[in-house]
Amino acid sequence: MISNTIKYEFVDAIPERLEERTLYVAIDFATAAHKCYCGCGQEVVTPLSPTDWKITYDGVSVSLSPSIGNWSFPCQSHYWIKRNAVKWAGQMTPEQIEAGRAADRHAKQSCYGPKGQSSQPHARETEPGFLARVWRWLSGS
Ligand SMILES: [Zn+2]
Known part of the structure; x- marks a missing residue:
């Protein structure tokens, strides 16, 4: 299984240009955004709410749950963000x-x-x- 480290940034608003491999979190907007970690360049916006995604910040790293399933993108990638790392969810038990x-x-x-x-x-x-x-x-x- 491949795992990759990512960065995170807490921002006032999601910037227009997202950097690769960075998870942007705009608390004021209850939104997180990142570029698809497969490298395809698609921007993935994840609203944060009790019924959408939630972000966990432990002071050192961020996690996002549930998983990100980019079914609407050509890459169809599916992964978790856990403690600053991308865990690919392609392999199911x-x-x-x-x-x-x-x-x-x-x-x-x-x-x-x-x-x-x-x-x-x-x-x-x-x-x-x-x-x-x-x-x-x-x-x-
Ligand atoms: Zn992708």
Whole structure:
């Protein structure tokens, strides 16, 4: 797993030009911003609120939670900022994958119900492929 150190800066307002590998925190605006740590240059703005992100400052380092998932960017990078370091979240544990799949199933069921699922033959067809991929990944080949 790759981890990379970042800097942080507490600012009055988020500057127009963000420096690479720096997390800017504007307390007055309850906002943090940084350039995507994959290096693609996209600016990631994370509002700070009880239902969005929260920042932890321990006097030496900053952490941001939950994770940053840049699904709307071409890079699709996903990482955590923990104690001034970028922890790439690309590698998920089998438990996380299973939990995600279970949550997905649950969400689909409560959305469409069992009958709705049968009207989605395409989704069913793709399922064995996904499971086979996960199984191959779990078995390490
Ligand atoms: Zn990126």
